[in-house]
Amino acid sequence: MSTATTPEQPSASSARTAPSPSLSSSSSTSSASAPAAPKGQGRSAVDWRIRFGALCLIWGCSYLFIKVGTDGFPPAFVTLGRMLFGTAVLVAALVIKRERLPRAPRTWAHLFVAAVLLNALPFTLFAYAETTIPSTLAGICNATTPLWGMLLSLVALSDDRPTRRRIAGLGLGFAGVLTVLGAWQGFSGQDPAGTAMALIASASYAVGWVYVRRTLSNTGDSNLSLSGGQLLMGTVQMAVAAPVLSPLPSSFPVGPLLAVFTLGALGTGLAFLLQYGLVAEVGPTTATLSTYFIPVVATTAGVVFLGEDLAWNTPVGAVIVLAGAALTQSRPGSTPKPARPEGARFRRAGRATDRAGSAQS
Helix, strand or coil, rough: CCCCCCCCCCCCCCCCCCCCCCCCCCCCCCCCCCCCCCCCCCCCCCHHHHHHHHHHHHHHHHHHHHHHHHHCCCCHHHHHHHHHHHHHHHHHHHHHHHHCCCCCHHHHHHHHHHHHHHHHHHHHHHHHHCCCCCCHHHHHCCCCHHHHHHHHHHHHCCCHHHHHHHHHHHHHHHHHHHHCHHHHHHCCCHHHHHHHHHHHHHHHHHHHHHHHHHHHHCCCCCHHHHHHHHHHHHHHHHHHHHHCCCCEEEECHHHHHHHHHHHHHHHHHHHHHHHHHHHHHEEEEEEEEHHHHHHHHHHHHHHHHHHCCCCHHHHHHHHHHHHHHHHHHHCCCCCCCCCCHHHHHHHHHHHHHHHHHHCCC
């Protein structure tokens, strides 16, 4: 995608891809919290279902735009352009809302790390990956982020204790990955290095979301302020790294340039604003269901617009991956209590979800 995702595009307040269920014990994933709006307050003139659909389309098509962008520019500069245009959108939103960037040096230090884990590193890895693998496979790899988060909770001393059901989801999800890759055929037809980069990018989102949850949950800054600061830091990072990783572009072909602009302005900038509003209106659990639609959109876009091949194991494996991801996010025995105020229900969950995934794609 989101974000931050998303999905693959995350930012400090909801950065992807990455678009994916949050990996904390209090959320459902792609990404501190949008203040939960009581029902009937703060609603947009556009129905939330339409905005949710738009978010799924934007994040799902991010892999298409990455593929087109890398046809004209080196992957590192695709990431730089994406970050630059995404930052411009959020800075414009800050000006319109009369908010300002964070001021505390400690916050900026944490935003620097968050930008590496949730933006600069995964965005660049996905861009490099799509030079050798189809955009459909990249989109499906992004859906493994909740699985990496579950694995992280097993190897680290997490306060989010795994259950048997969630461990089963982890195993099922990675079985789905093996199905997508055609493990029984020796992974024939898929580039191992490109696939590994896409999976590492998804794992980076998982690590980044945990880091953000533990370091940026109580800074006193708004989600928009944190996300703008994070993308700004990521843009600076890529402005330094891109010329080192690749030679400067010698030309600016229109098609790839428009793809990078769309990827940044829509897939990273506007997607965050949509996710922010959805979390505030309907809560993080509903808002982050986009994780399960992104691979579908990515696969459809890759097949229709890029003519990518689609063997039977790709959609079947994707369904298995998503089923496993859903199990890792399940909370058996936790029945919602309708009487609880919306703000109380979502405040804790929102902190982890909104700050981890809106810039993910």
